[in-house]
Amino acid sequence: MSKWVEGNAFSLLENGEAFFPRVFECIAAAEREVLLETFILFEDKVGKALQQALLTAARRGVQIDVTIDGYGSPDLSPAFILALTQAGVRVHVFDPSPRLWGYRTNLFRRMHRKIVVVDGARAFVGGINYAADHLADFGPTAKQDYAVEIEGPLVADIREFVLAQLQLGQEPAGNRLRKFLRRRAASPVAPERDTPSAAGSAHAMFVTRDNRDHQSDIERHYRIAIRGARRRVILANAYFFPGYRLLRQLRKAARRGVDVRLILQGQPDMPIVKIAAGLLYHHLLAAGVKIYEYRDRPLHGKVALTDDEWSTVGSSNLDPLSLSLNLEANVIIKDHAFNQHLGEHLEQLMQNSCQQILASDVAETGMWVRLRSFFVFHLLRHYPAWFGWLPAHVPRLTLAEKLLDADADVDADAGIDYVNEGRTS
Incomplete structure (x- = not known):
């Protein structure tokens, strides 16, 4: 159940011009942990800048988990994924599905959240994806959008939520199904972190x-x-x-x-x-x-x-x-x-x-x-x-590296949908 938490500070970030530099700076400077969820991650200049920030942190030993949606981010190349995984980044794909006659089939019940938590001390929540069309120089179809940077005790709630989703998605299918049918939320299992101290006067609630x-x-x-x-x-x-x-x-x-x-x-x-x-x-x-x-x-x-x-x-x-x-x-x-x-x-x-x-x-x-x-x-x-009558399947997370066929040649232009399609674990 969501609850009001006091002592928080919020900064409004408008469009990619404000959002991307701030997020990338915080990720690159992370000391212990980065948790990131996004609906869309494209392999354009924004996606590559995010990749570089993640690599910078991972090579210092920062623990990083990135979750992307299998429908929203279907075309990342094996080379892009491998660069991250080889540096120690765990890339999770939410409900990856094979294409049918070239079309994506996992249309409904998408993982549409956009969340970043850095070192359990700072979080970002909003509507901005990691794509160049959130920048004004993209042209007339560039998007107008918003996110917030959060400091204070609410960050602990956001971090706990993301960790719980990772645990839920990675459990064996039978366990996940039983928990789903019982309508029971998973509890996070993660290293202890101190709750961030008060950073401002805002009361806030994280709602999903x-x-x-x-x-x-x-x-x-x-x-x-x-x-x-x-x-x-x-x-x-x-x-x-x-x-x-x-x-x-x-x-x-x-x-x-x-x-x-x-x-x-x-x-x-x-x-x-x-x-x-x-x-x-x-x-x-x-x-x-x-x-x-x-x-x-x-x-x-x-x-x-x-x-x-x-x-x-x-x-x-x-x-x-x-x-x-x-x-x-x-x-x-x-x-x-x-x-x-x-x-x-x-x-x-x-x-x-x-x-x-x-x-x-x-x-x-x-x-x-x-x-x-x-x-x-x-x-x-x-x-x-x-x-609500549509199938409410149990969400599953698959490590992106497991979608890549270890015996296949890596084609930098091929998307993860097309490499060993349908293989999950």
Whole structure:
């Protein structure tokens, strides 16, 4: 069960320009341990810079565990993996699967978290992957995103969680299945570390979503914060198609006079994203919710704030994948200074890079609108349960080096999906 922890300090990191140098610096300077989880790791200039930071630490004897998602990071070359493993880095692949007719098959229940813990004293949580498209020089499709650097006692909770996931994923299949069926969280077995001392005044909570014991925790905290808002709600989310209960809280907040503003994608990386969110515009605007579409480039952020204290930053979108299928992680922060700082960034985004959507922009009448409204209403009311019917397999971690055929020639251009496909242990 997530709990509030006091004495933390948070620094907001906007986009890869702020995030990557800080993370790489901390990893390269690590003394004992680096734990890293990410959905996407590409073998581009960012991925290679991360690799170099990891190698620098590993060659000094730092214990390093890197977990990547088998769907999100499918094309790392054997040469890239071997350079890490030969230096002592343990690279774990979450649910690696063979391709079927060239297509990735492990579409659902992805490991979507983005976490780094260094020496048990500093952590990073957010939505930024290790890819060059999080840098402005990538061009018009570069992503707008956020993460936080954390110091203080909450880091111990984050570290404990990551270690528990490593243990759960590496246990024999029979043991993992029994624990899964009993809905029991694994306990970490790891060297003792002192709990970091107080670093600031922020109260915070580390909240995750999984398919066992915490299926709706992140969404529930959103709803609680919105329900308690008295002055303002600002929510910036890349993939917005939440469930009925969260939408209802947004509408109710606006109707009681709260300034509710949504920052959504105006230049989406996938057209379906804007189409889906657009189906909700009429209902939200009618209740007084203000909608801003970010137009500079694709929005990838997953942040929100209410009133003057509450904020959240993390990996969870507000769509069916994140709310019902993916494994996600957010930090929830109660701190006036951080709330105001994040609010200033989002205000600048709305003023300089967004177009406000007005009721006249979506004015529609006729039978089609009523039919569409009926369909969307019932879909949103029931989709969390429907998605829950999809197979909730037991997540498995496979060491990347075991996916490489020891007898095969190493092709630096081949991805891990294509080397001895399907072999796991």
